[in-house]
Amino acid sequence: MNDQxxxxxxxxxxxxxxxxxxxxxxxxxxTGLLGAAQAADKELLIGVNDALTGPGAVxxxxxxNAVAMAVEEINAxxxxxxxxxxxxxxxxxxxxxxxxxxxxxxxxxxxxxxxxKYLVGFCCSGSTSAVSSFIGKENAVMLxxxxxxxxxxxxxxxxxxxxxxxxxxxxxxxxVFVGKRGAxxxxxxxxxxxxxxxxxxxxxxxEFAKFGGKIVAKETFGLKDRDMTPQLTKVRSLNPDxxxxxxxxxxxxxxxxQSIELGMKLPRYGFTSGSEEQFLKVASSEQMDGVWDLRPTxxxxxxxxxxxxxxxxxxxxKFGIPPSPSSPYAYDQxxxxxxxxxxxxxxxxxxxxxxxxxxxxxxxxxxxxxxPTGGTMFDVNGQAYTSNGAFQWQKGKWEYVSDLxxxxxxxxxxxxxxxx
Numbered sequence: 151m152n153d154q155x156x157x158x159x160x161x162x163x164x165x166x167x168x169x170x171x172x173x174x175x176x177x178x179x180x181t182g183l184l185g186a187a188q189a190a191d192k193e194l195l196i197g198v199n200d201a202l203t204g205p206g207a208v209x210x211x212x213x214x215n216a217v218a219m220a221v222e223e224i225n226a227x228x229x230x231x232x233x234x235x236x237x238x239x240x241x242x243x244x245x246x247x248x249x250x251x252x253x254x255x256x257x258x259x260x261x262x263x264x265x266x267k268y269l270v271g272f273c274c275s276g277s278t279s280a281v282s283s284f285i286g287k288e289n290a291v292m293l294x295x296x297x298x299x300x301x302x303x304x305x306x307x308x309x310x311x312x313x314x315x316x317x318x319x320x321x322x323x324x325x326v327f328v329g330k331r332g333a334x335x336x337x338x339x340x341x342x343x344x345x346x347x348x349x350x351x352x353x354x355x356x357e358f359a360k361f362g363g364k365i366v367a368k369e370t371f372g373l374k375d376r377d378m379t380p381q382l383t384k385v386r387s388l389n390p391d392x393x394x395x396x397x398x399x400x401x402x403x404x405x406x407x408q409s410i411e412l413g414m415k416l417p418r419y420g421f422t423s424g425s426e427e428q429f430l431k432v433a434s435s436e437q438m439d440g441v442w443d444l445r446p447t448x449x450x451x452x453x454x455x456x457x458x459x460x461x462x463x464x465x466x467x468k469f470g471i472p473p474s475p476s477s478p479y480a481y482d483q484x485x486x487x488x489x490x491x492x493x494x495x496x497x498x499x500x501x502x503x504x505x506x507x508x509x510x511x512x513x514x515x516x517x518x519x520x521x522p523t524g525g526t527m528f529d530v531n532g533q534a535y536t537s538n539g540a541f542q543w544q545k546g547k548w549e550y551v552s553d554l555x556x557x558x559x560x561x562x563x564x565x566x567x568x569x570x
Contacts, residue, residue: 192236194491201277202214202247204249206277207248208424209423210273213273214271215473216477221240237491244260251280253278254281261290267497270480275299277297278294282305285309288309289500291504292307294312295479295480300318307532309504310532315535317347320350322357333391334362335390336365336366340369341398351394367385371405373398390416394420394421395418399422399429402424407437417440418441419442419444421444440542445538447518448476448536448539450539453519453550454518455519478517478518485515488513489513494506513527520534523535538556
């Protein structure tokens with residue numbers, strides 16, 4: 151009997167111990183879950199400023215989409231880990247309409263009202279240049295995408311970085327390419343009142359002249375112009391060896407279409423960075439046949455690694471259309487920020503984050519084919535460089551033909567020499 155009583159007493163004690171242990175385990179689990187939830191609940195605002203409406207939207211909307219996709223990917227994988235903190239990224243978006251005044255106002259809103267410290271996007275040079283004129287005085291990090299105006303990084307703002315190379319870096323390579331193909335007299339039609347197109351042309355002309363080439367005409371069109379027959383008729387009368395078209399996708403496509411309608415049979419070169427879908431809204435594939443686009447390599451599967459294929463598939467699935475060639479500039483910006491913040495161990499200290507961006511190698515998630523200078527993604531000017539490529543329209547799509555020459559060290563030194 152005594153043995154039975156002792157056994158029952160021991161069982162009760164064991165039950166109480168198990169119950170206490172269970173409660174302790176549940177408390178520990180709940181505490182851990184609560185801590186994880188608290189860490190995950192932290193938000194880091196990412197300001198997207200881009201041309202979401204108007205003519206510049208052909209570049210701005212794909213960039214905004216690319217940022218949204220990168221943010222979704224990062225958040226799905228746990229967010230950004232900065233020291234003991236974990237952040238989920240949250241986008242605050244503004245539309246600058248590719249207008250300098252709108253851009254100034256929208257970025258001031260992001261900085262002053264929304265409290266944003268990290269800015270991405272920036273597809274158009276005029277609006278981006280307006281922001282770059284004051285961003286150096288702000289406690290913020292600005293990453294520029296498709297905007298190609300040289301002065302944006304020549305100014306030397308310590309908190310501004312650009313993923314796309316400047317227009318004249320590519321224009322020089324294009325001049326060599328066309329010169330080697332034997333053309334001697336070229337007529338130019340383009341947005342020649344836009345500085346980054348004139349910078350491309352100046353560099354092109356300088357290198358083209360080394361092969362005995364010269365520019366025989368420079369005709370301008372506006373962003374909203376659609377009838378290019380006056381310019382083309384004048385050019386046709388000069389009987390040039392080739393045509394060079396510099397401008398946004400839609401007006402450039404009208405030039406290509408109407409040159410065929412006017413019976414002009416000559417090599418056509420361009421600097422536009424548009425996708426097949428964008429050109430085919432204006433011109434037929436037959437009217438585009440044989441056109442060259444001499445631009446940064448950008449989103450070219452043949453010239454890039456597996457990240458490009460994954461990016462194209464994910465973007466197309468998410469948005470129902472293929473990405474534009476320049477859209478990964480903005481996608482890569484988000485992964486630059488993630489890597490730099492994690493290396494800095496802080497999202498609050500922008501100085502530490504800036505220091506890490508300057509030392510950063512190309513992130514493994516990057517889509518574009520960057521050419522590091524001194525082992526880092528960005529040079530002393532805050533400028534990244536990609537390879538340049540020659541693309542030709544063949545059988546309804548752009549085909550990558552070859553790389554164009556690129557001397558990043560020489561150009562980086564030149565860019566630094568322009569700083570006031």
